[in-house]
Amino acid sequence: MKLTQREFEEIRNHIYRVSGIYIQNGLLEQAERRLNPLLATAEIHNYKNLISRLVYKNDVHLCDRVILAITSEENHFFADMPTFDTFKEVVLPKLAETIQSRKRKNHVRRGAKINIWSASASKGHEPYGIAMLINEFVESQEGEGVERDDFNILASDLSSTALAKAVAGEYDSDEVNLGIDKDRKEKFFRSFGDKWLAKSAIQDMVDFRKVNLSEPFTRLGGFDVIFCRNVLEHFNDNTKRSVLNQFTYMLTNSGFLILDRRNSLNGFLDYYEHVEHNGSMVFRRRENMEFSTV
Template identity: 35%
Template structure:
């Protein structure tokens, strides 16, 4: 792959997916896109770049973006964000929304579905407290391929072993040979949609809880700022935003602030600031 081809791919992926590739990631581009060349019968990466320049084959364009999009995930990944949901976020949301009895949750980079299905399990465990409530989980991802896999709810033995408690595996999955299928009741709880975070997502509406974890790390600062500002616009006034352990809103937007007690948890700046500080600012 020539320097010109690499620079073209960097610009192409930045425009299509927001992925900010540094020069030292050249090896990653070659390793992930070489199988795409084989899949479409292209002799080399220069031929793949040529096909992208012609912009005549949408299948190749989608394959390139999806090959470069990291889809590493597992059930209850990092655990703490899910403990926060169960112990802090959900009780507060139930108290706050008791009048309208509605709860909306968005998994904004859902990959193959483990994150939204983990949330669905927690909500299923809390079912007695949610009787009579309208509960929605919207799960989105850039990749149509992983969205289709997520909709199937079909996982390998390796996938269900990663982070999933054994008792919940037996409770919420059915085994068929080497595959495990998630319960239809959980699949019915999640609405999977293909969404590119670089584009508008206002049509999704407002959410009480947004999980956007381990995706912003792949973007440059201006892209992060833009996405965070728009996420703030989709977050309910006292809603909760959860980011990955290596992600933050600090220095990127003044619309969101860290929670004073819980790392990785964010809310609207005016709500997150202590009452005394808000009062001082007001007058």
Template identity: 30%
Template structure:
């Protein structure tokens, strides 16, 4: 532990952060608390993290809590992150969804992008679906048959996502020229996503520690690179709550490096190309 963060200060802030947003900060990562929250502590006129904890606990300042969550959450994201999920969506899931829509078995398809950060994942989902339909000249099914719901705990990143405007560095991270030219407008310093794609995604603030039932049912849930930040208990809780909101044979996608354990009661693991996904059991 560093001289600026005492053991007690760490334990108090560790619990506060986990209680507020579910992120588990282990002792070897204690430096994250000091490096990311020191400025907030100093700006509040305090000299120790113990004081900071007691101050924020007594103030009940929702804006300060929001600032702490923003500082501690890792908003690493890019377009079409990893190849496997998009092969799974295009080659395994979309053909079945389209058949279900055509037969009337499903009136629409609902997809949830949990912890969506600044919007790259949900917009990638909408672009993937739209491009799939246009490439195959499918005209009886369109993007309006799909509802993409995107959530994040941070209001700050959601404001960016809802604007759908990205700088030249963000736009290059994982986005092909084909998709960039088809779905974005170059406005000089920023690239703006087309209204059709932006309107296909609805954003809302949501804490994954809450009851999932208020979100409604989903055919597919993207909860990628989220489990790695949670405690083992919260991982199990989120997995169980995801199962509760998935519709029959619904699918869960997690990050490529995330290992999900204890899934067998609710899910079966399936493989496609180099990726895996979890399908809800009957």
């Protein structure tokens, strides 16, 4: 299906208004490639119809699917392994120290929890991946006073379609086989017909919520770790700055911000040190660098 320049601009303006996602000029052909399969599955016969439902009938569900088609490359579990290795090898041991210190200070067996936010969680691969690594880490720390219950994971996305799939925790064999080895698959999923269902060991650790990063979100509170991968590059400079502003405000002292290679922290580097490991884009909030410009 051919997408004209005028149709492209109408779709682009609408998506920008709703999500802050800015489809660059020159990406018309890419948008067409990503949207054509959606038109086919949704039985929409041309782009005029799509625009009519999107813009004039304000079909929120369809809009969700368009945003997902535009921003989501095929994602799978542990895509970008070096980042997850850094989380496992550097971030989790530091979080364990924080847990132990919070428990010592509070003189309780359960200290204040470690809060982790997966801010563009999409269909759940990222937050469930985090939950698997936490499970494995806690097992390896037996006797060190770190428990699975010491961690909370919030998974959010703008797309209700993606979130519904994440909440269900239901994946095709292909999705599970790509990125997850046999042991992890057996440990964290159970087969259900031709699907694989996330087990409660990972599902119970994650809360899901719809959050639009292009609107204010500091009400979500403070976090020890924020993952924000593969979405910032779709925002324009103002939106990206506003998102990073709010993350910097929300991160606890020495908290971790985990980005991807397409996104840097330009303009915010004074507040972070780069965790040099595997070339991954993991940053640690400097202690006592007051930040109150939100």
